Amino acid sequence: MEKLLKKATVLEPENPNRSTALFGGKASGILNWNDIAYPHFYDYREQIRALFWRASEVDMTHDVKQFPSLSAGEQNAFLKIIGLLATLDGPQTDIAMRISHYSTDPSVKSIMATIADQESEHNHSYAYVLSSVATLDLQIASFETGRRDPVLLKRNERIMKVYNEFAEHPTILNVLKTMVYSALLEGLYFYSGFAFFYHLARHQKMVGTSAMISYINRDELQHGRFISELFRATLAENPEYNTETFIDWVYGQFRHAVEQETIWSRYILKDIDGIDLTEMEGYIQYRANKMLRLLGLSDLYENRTENPMKWIRAYVDNFDGTKTDFFEQKSRQYIKVGDLNGFDEL
Template sequence: MTEKTNYYDAINWNELPDEVDKLAWEKLTSQFWLDTRIPISNDLDDWAALSPQEKELVQRVFGGLTLLDTMQSESGIEHIRKDIRTPQEEAVLNNIQFMESVHAKSYSSIFSTLNTMKEIEEIFEWTNNNEFLQKKAKLINEVYLYGDGLQKKVASVFLESFLFYSGFYTPLYYLGNNKLPNVAEVIKLIIRDEFVHGTYIGYKFQLSYQEQSEEEQERLKMWTYNYLYELYENEVQYAHQLYDGMGWTEDVIKYMNYNANVALKNLGFDPLFLETEEDVNPIIMNGISTSTNNHDFFSQVGNGYLMGEVEPMSEDDYHLFDE
């Protein structure tokens, strides 16, 4: 018998255990972008016209998104990487991890353009001490640290496909009202990335989930819904804190509910909330459009985002990962 001598294996992209890895890599690399390419300074006049209350909302929303993207780039992908199914999957996750860092930096580019140094310090002081943001980060990161491989993927999908969206509401609202279009363009690029991240990791979850026994599947499904309830309860309180003063909370929660259903579908589970695209404020959908039934990355996923002016996804894109 010949003794195995290889110390380290090279990734061979010409032998693919899972074709979806190559499709995901090609999609993500074709979407590559940097915040420095967006003329955020063109929004300075719109920014100056906002009320102090509106400015504070935008600042706090982006502060919260910065914290979540930072955690995902530093902790989330690092722990998900430990349970890869294929060598190529690790390369895709490396790409995702880098783009999460780009997302986090993008908010700082917005801050440096629109805010003074004193205001930026206040934004991060608020972010790093907000009880609901810190609880959200703890609920996600504890699963990354102590959960099993499937639970980590659930946490990631809930973050990418659900928890970001209470923050995304604000720039999309202003875009729908013809304000801060370049700031919103950054958010649209981030949403486009997060859509692929959520569907890809959800797909990998489904592959492993289907290999479990019926008893284990049921246990994990119950854990997933219970975990969502815990995250959701905190997220509703966060939405009230941010949006009650603007009178937007009810609309934001509808948008959150809709995206919670998207996250569940990415995992292959039934929706929990009644909200559909039609229940979301049409002003929000002015910046993005969603489609169901035929437009999906995977046959198990019924909803997906079609970006507006930033390299719109085509019909073929939504079947990109179909087998």
């Protein structure tokens, strides 16, 4: 049986300030950003911290007036997609903290604490949106979607299994698997839902909600970048897990996630005029390829290197996509296939 990780101690002055490993190592618990094992983690910290915002800052005045005029299909999709997002972002707050608890690198703990806080605000933002436009009964029903909708329950089976396995058996392998699913969640699972809100905004509907979603989307992009980098660094420190079996597992999870996201998009968007579901499937595959490259792997889907839904870019804030050469003091052989080629625009 694989050795269980222990929760990192809070303060151990006899250990060095610079951690000896991301997980299962030693560190004093004292964080000196000028003396950390992975100096470029500071850049991620600054990028993520720069994204601070609050849901209450978004003006929902026009959305309150527009929601009753949406078609029945649009209202249904609106409420169910909010339910989906809440189903994922609530547990994501928890999983970020659980990763933090078992990391023996204080810089990772600090960054994951910020990510957890932002995920908490995302979850709050869904309640804020619904409280602005819907009755209390509809709000409660929307948040029940993740517990009752059979398509959504099927869609979330594997992420629930992987996250709960990590919670019950915190091992290096399970934390690696959890980071894969965290990257999937941040970089793929939300995106047909995000596209729906951008589609509404494209037609001058629910623009306040779309602005809120763009802030969340921007956060998730940065979270996905860091989680993917943490995955690659953890695998580099634990090369015994860098096997064909594990890499095949990762590819298998991506294939399954794309299938489920495609099924979900066809289910939830089938009554929405103006959204091309075939184009949406291509967009989902494009997102999967991008996240695989972030993890250091190769594309799964041929001819999906360009975003087939280019109009979406207008609704997402730009961010720093500079292709910096990271890990200058570390081995670059993170995974046997491919190399990180940067993180360009959405």
